[in-house]
Amino acid sequence: MNGIRAAIRHPFWQALAILVIAFVAIEFGIPVLPDSADVPASVVLQYMVTVLVGVLIYVSDNEQRWTQFREPIRAVLVEPRLTPVRWSLLAAVPALVGWVAYGQVATRVEAPPILRSIHPAPPAEITFRSRPMTLTGLENPLRAVRDSLPDFVGEGKRIYYQNCLPCHGDHLDGQGHFAPGFNPLPANFQDDGTIAQLTESFVFWRIAKGGPGLPREGAPWNSAMPAWEDFLTEREIWAVILFLYEQTGRRPRTWEKTGDGHD
Amino acid sequence: MADGALLLQAVVDSLPAYREFPAIGSRAAVWIAAEVHLMFAAFVLGVPLFAVVAEAIGIFNKEDRYDRLAKEFTRLLLVAYSATAIWGVVLTFFLLTLYPRFFRYLSAIFGPSMWLYVGLFFLESFTLYLYYYGWERWKQGRAKWAHWSLGILLNVWGTIVMFIANSWLTYMMSPPRDVAPATDPTTIKVWHAIANATWMPINVHRLIANVVFGGAIVAAYASYRFLAARSDEERAHYDWMGYVGNFIAISALIVLPFAGYWLGREIYEYDESMGITMMGGFMSWLWVIQAFLIAVLFLAGNYYLWVGMERIPGAERFRPYTKWLLAILVVGAIVWGTPHTMIATSKEIAAMGGSHHPFLGVLGVMSAKNTAVNLMILTTFLSFLMYRRANKRPVVPWARTGTQIQAAMFIVAAAVVLFYGIRGYFVEAIVRIGYSVYQVLAVLACIVGVTVIDVMLGRGAVSRGDIQWGKMPPRSQYALFILAVTFTWLMGLMGFARSGIRQHWHVWQVMRDTSTSAATPALGYAAEMISVCVLIFLALVAFVFWLGGLAEKPTFVQTEATGGVHVGH
Numbered sequence: 001m002n003g004i005r006a007a008i009r010h011p012f013w014q015a016l017a018i019l020v021i022a023f024v025a026i027e028f029g030i031p032v033l034p035d036s037a038d039v040p041a042s043v044v045l046q047y048m049v050t051v052l053v054g055v056l057i058y059v060s061d062n063e064q065r066w067t068q069f070r071e072p073i074r075a076v077l078v079e080p081r082l083t084p085v086r087w088s089l090l091a092a093v094p095a096l097v098g099w100v101a102y103g104q105v106a107t108r109v110e111a112p113p114i115l116r117s118i119h120p121a122p123p124a125e126i127t128f129r130s131r132p133m134t135l136t137g138l139e140n141p142l143r144a145v146r147d148s149l150p151d152f153v154g155e156g157k158r159i160y161y162q163n164c165l166p167c168h169g170d171h172l173d174g175q176g177h178f179a180p181g182f183n184p185l186p187a188n189f190q191d192d193g194t195i196a197q198l199t200e201s202f203v204f205w206r207i208a209k210g211g212p213g214l215p216r217e218g219a220p221w222n223s224a225m226p227a228w229e230d231f232l233t234e235r236e237i238w239a240v241i242l243f244l245y246e247q248t249g250r251r252p253r254t255w256e257k258t259g260d261g262h263d
Numbered sequence: 264m265a266d267g268a269l270l271l272q273a274v275v276d277s278l279p280a281y282r283e284f285p286a287i288g289s290r291a292a293v294w295i296a297a298e299v300h301l302m303f304a305a306f307v308l309g310v311p312l313f314a315v316v317a318e319a320i321g322i323f324n325k326e327d328r329y330d331r332l333a334k335e336f337t338r339l340l341l342v343a344y345s346a347t348a349i350w351g352v353v354l355t356f357f358l359l360t361l362y363p364r365f366f367r368y369l370s371a372i373f374g375p376s377m378w379l380y381v382g383l384f385f386l387e388s389f390t391l392y393l394y395y396y397g398w399e400r401w402k403q404g405r406a407k408w409a410h411w412s413l414g415i416l417l418n419v420w421g422t423i424v425m426f427i428a429n430s431w432l433t434y435m436m437s438p439p440r441d442v443a444p445a446t447d448p449t450t451i452k453v454w455h456a457i458a459n460a461t462w463m464p465i466n467v468h469r470l471i472a473n474v475v476f477g478g479a480i481v482a483a484y485a486s487y488r489f490l491a492a493r494s495d496e497e498r499a500h501y502d503w504m505g506y507v508g509n510f511i512a513i514s515a516l517i518v519l520p521f522a523g524y525w526l527g528r529e530i531y532e533y534d535e536s537m538g539i540t541m542m543g544g545f546m547s548w549l550w551v552i553q554a555f556l557i558a559v560l561f562l563a564g565n566y567y568l569w570v571g572m573e574r575i576p577g578a579e580r581f582r583p584y585t586k587w588l589l590a591i592l593v594v595g596a597i598v599w600g601t602p603h604t605m606i607a608t609s610k611e612i613a614a615m616g617g618s619h620h621p622f623l624g625v626l627g628v629m630s631a632k633n634t635a636v637n638l639m640i641l642t643t644f645l646s647f648l649m650y651r652r653a654n655k656r657p658v659v660p661w662a663r664t665g666t667q668i669q670a671a672m673f674i675v676a677a678a679v680v681l682f683y684g685i686r687g688y689f690v691e692a693i694v695r696i697g698y699s700v701y702q703v704l705a706v707l708a709c710i711v712g713v714t715v716i717d718v719m720l721g722r723g724a725v726s727r728g729d730i731q732w733g734k735m736p737p738r739s740q741y742a743l744f745i746l747a748v749t750f751t752w753l754m755g756l757m758g759f760a761r762s763g764i765r766q767h768w769h770v771w772q773v774m775r776d777t778s779t780s781a782a783t784p785a786l787g788y789a790a791e792m793i794s795v796c797v798l799i800f801l802a803l804v805a806f807v808f809w810l811g812g813l814a815e816k817p818t819f820v821q822t823e824a825t826g827g828v829h830v831g832h
Contacts, residue, residue, distance in 0.1 A: 030622055030623065033622055035621050035622065036620075036621055036622035037614045037615045037616070037620060037621050037622070038611060038614050038615075039620065039623065040605045040606065040607035040608070040611045040615070040620070041607075041608075041611070042605065042606040042607065043601070043602070043605055043606075043620070043623065046555075046600060046601075047597055050558070050593060050596050050597050050600065051593060051597075053559075053562060053593075054562070054589055054590075054592070054593035054596075057562060057565075057566050057569075057589055058586060058589055060566075060570075060738060061566055061569040061570050061585060061589075062569075062570075062573070062582065063573055063736065066736075066738075110608055110609060110610060111608070111609050119539065119543040119544065120539075120540075120544050120545070121536040121537070121538075121539040121540035121543070121544040122535075122536055122539065123536060124534070124535075124536055136535060136536075173616070174616060174617060175616065180613070183609045183612070184612070184617075184618070185612060185613070185616065185617050187617070188616060188617050188619075191617060191619055191624070192624075192625075192628070192688075193603055193604075193619045193624055193627070193628065196691075196692075197543075197692060251691045253691065253692040253693065254691065254692075254693045
C-alpha cells in the first residue's frame with residue numbers, strides 16, 4: 001500500500017500516468033462520446049506531443065522534482081539489480097522504433113493521407129455560361145423578392161431532390177447512397193464548417209463550377225462534383241442555395257461593410 | 264488576361280526579365296537573401312528600442328547596471344549591423360541581376376524613396392557609431408542626456424528606414440486600386456504608392472515584432488554567455504540579462520497578435536480572395552503550425568519564469584499553483600493547434616463523415632482558438648505577476664483588498680473570454696468576428712488594471728530576500744534558446760504566408776510573375792526553405808556573437824581579477 005502511495009507521489013510515475021491517461025482519453029475516450037468518431041492518427045500524435053511537452057515541463061520546473069524524476073531512469077541505467085530491466089529496455093526501445101518506422105514505410109493499398117484545401121480562395125470574377133459575373137459582394141438575388149421566398153425554397157427543394165440527393169443525402173449531411181464511393185466525400189451541409197462559414201456567392205461558385213472548376217491550390221483534388229452550370233440555370237442554382245440554408249437552419253456569411261462604402 | 268496574350272508576354276519577357284541563378288534557382292536565391300536580411304534587420308531595429316529604454320532606466324533610477332546592459336545591447340548591434348548591410352546588398356544585387364524587369368518597375372515608382380533610404384541608412388550608421396563609441400566619453404551630466412538623445416535619434420532613423428522598405432513590399436501586396444497592369448509606373452505618385460492599404464498595419468506589426476525578436480535574440484546571447492560563464496558574477500550578470508531579454512520579448516509578444524489581427528483584417532478588406540487563400544485556403548495549414556510554435560513560446564516563456572522562481576526567496580508560496588497554470592497552457596495549446604480540416608487517411612475521413620471531426624471540429628474554429636489564446640495570455644501574465652510578487656511583502660493597508668480586486672479582474676476577464684468564446688458558436692460569422700475584439704479588450708483591460716494596482720501595491724514593500732541572480736539551472740537557459748529559434752522560425756513562416764498569398768504575381772493583379780518559378784511553392788518546400796534561412800541566420804548570429812565575446816574576454820578577466828563587479832565590455 002505504501003509502495004503505491006509513494007508511486008503516486010513520485011514524479012516519474014505521475015508523468016507516465018498522465019501520458020497513459022491522455023492517450024487513453026484521446027484514442028478511446030473521444031470516440032465513445034455521443035456523435036463522435038475516431039481521432040485521426042495525425043491529431044493523436046499532435047495532442048500527445050503537446051501533452052509530453054507539458055509533462056516534461058512539470059517534472060523539470062522544480063529542482064527537487066527533477067532530481068526525483070531522474071532517479072528511476074538513473075537506477076535502470078546503472079544499478080546491477082536492474083540489469084534484466086536494462087537489457088529488456090535495450091531490446092524493446094529499438095524494436096518499438098523499428099515497428100513505428102516499418103508502419104510508416106510499409107506499402108499499403110490505402111491512399112496516403114492528403115491535406116486538402118476545403119475552402120479554396122474564390123476568384124473575384126467568373127464567367128457563367130460565357131457571361132462575366134463578379135462574385136465579390138454578390139448577394140443571392142432571390143432574397144430581394146421576399147414575398148416569393150417560400151416558392152423559391154420549394155423550387156430549390158425540387159432541384160435538390162432531382163440532382164443533389166444521391167450524393168449529399170436526404171438529410172443534407174453528405175451521406176447520400178453514392179457517397180461511400182467517393183473520395184473526397186460529398187460536403188455535409190449540416191456541419192458548421194461548410195455552408196455556415198461561406199457567403200452565398202462562394203456556394204454559387206462551387207455549384208456552378210464543381211470539381212473541374214476548382215483552383216489548383218487544393219491539389220491533389222479529385223472531387224466528382226459536376227459543373228452544374230451545364231445543367232442548371234442561374235436562378236435554379238440560387239434557388240437550391242436558398243433551400244440548403246433554409247433546410248439546415250444555417251445562415252450564410254454576409255459581406256463586411258467597410259467605411260468607404262466598398263463591400 | 265487571355266492565355267495567348269499571357270504566353271506572348273512570357274516569351275517576350277523571358278530573356279530580359281529574368282535570369283537564372285546557378286544550382287538553387289533565382290527564387291530560392293532571392294528568398295534566402297531577403298529572409299536573412301530581414302532577420303538581421305529585425306534584430307538591429309528591435310534592439311535599439313529597448314537599449315534606449317534601458318539607458319533611460321539607468322539615468323532616472325541611477326542604476327549603473329542598466330546602463331551597462333544598454334551598452335552591451337548596443338555592442339551586439341554593432342556586430343549585427345554590418346551583417347544586415349551585407350545581406351541587404353546581396354538582396355539588391357540579386358534583384359537587379361535576377362529580376363531586372365521587376366526591379367526596374369519598382370524603382371520607376373519608388374526611386375526617390377530609395378535615395379532617401381540610402382541617405383537615412385548613412386545617418387543611422389553614423390548615429391550608431393557615435394552612440395556606441397561615445398558611451399564612456401559622454402557618461403556624466405548633460406553629456407549623458409545628449410548621448411541618450413543619440414539613442415532616440417538612432418531609433419527614429421531606423422524606424423523611418425523600415426517604413427520606407429515596408430512601403431515597397433506592401434505595394435507588391437496591395438497596390439492602390441487605381442493602378443492597373445497597363446499603368447505606366449512613372450506616372451504613379453510615390454506617396455500614393457507608399458500609403459497603400461497594408462502599409463501601416465505592416466509597419467506597426469513589424470515594429471512590435473522587432474522588439475519581440477530583438478529581446479529573444481538578446482536573451483539567447485545571454486544564455487550562451489551564462490552557460491559559458493566562469494565566475495558567479497558573470498553568471499549573475501548574464502542571468503539577469505537573459506531575464507530582461509525574455510521579459511521584453513514576452514511582454515511585446517502579448518500585444519503582437521492584436522497587430523497581426525489588424526493586418527489580417529486589412530488584407531481581407533483589400534481583397535477577400537487573398538484573405539481566404541491566407542486563412543482558409545492552402546496557406547491555412549501554416550496557421551496550425553503557427554499555433555503550435557506560439558504554444559511553444561508560451562510554454563517556454565512560462566517555464567523560464569517558473570524555474571527562475573527557484574532563485575527568488577518567497578516564491579515557494581506560489582509553487583503549488585504553477586501546475587494548474589501549466590494545465591491551462593497545455594489544454595490551450597491543444598485547442599489552439601486543433602486543425603479544422605484534419606490530415607486523415609480515406610478510412611479515417613469515412614469514419615468522421617468528412618475532413619472535419621464531428622466532436623473535435625468545434626475546437627478547430629475561430630471561437631475556440633481566440634478563447635484558448637486569450638486564456639493563455641492571461642495565464643502567462645499571471646505567471647509573471649507571481650514572479651514579480653515573489654520576494655515582496657506589501658505594506659500598504661489595502662494590500663489584501665488590492666489583491667482581491669486583482670483576482671476579481673482575472674476572473675472577470677476569463678469569464679468574458681469564455682462567454683464570447685461559447686456564444687460565438689451560436690451567431691453568424693460576421694457577428695463572431697466582432698466578438699474577438701471584446702475578448703481582446705477584456706484581456707488588455709485586465710493586464711493594464713492589474714499592473715497599475717500591482718505597482719501601487721509594491722510601494723514601500725518589504726523584501727523577502729534578494730533575487731539570487733546566477734542561481735539558475737542550465738536547463739532554464741535552453742528555454743531561452745528555444746524561444747529565439749522559435750521566434751526566428753515563426754518570422755520566416757509568417758513572412759512566407761504574407762508574401763506567398765500574392766501567388767503568381769510580383770505586384771498583386773498588376774504585374775504578373777512570368778518566370779519559371781511563378782508557381783506558389785508547396786508548403787513542404789517552403790518549410791524547408793524557411794528552415795534553411797533560420798539555420799543560416801542562427802549560424803551567422805552565433806559566429807558574430809562568438810567574435811564579440813572574443814574581443815571582450817580579456818577585459819572581463821582583468822576586471823574580475825581586480826575584484827570589481829563590472830561585467831561586460
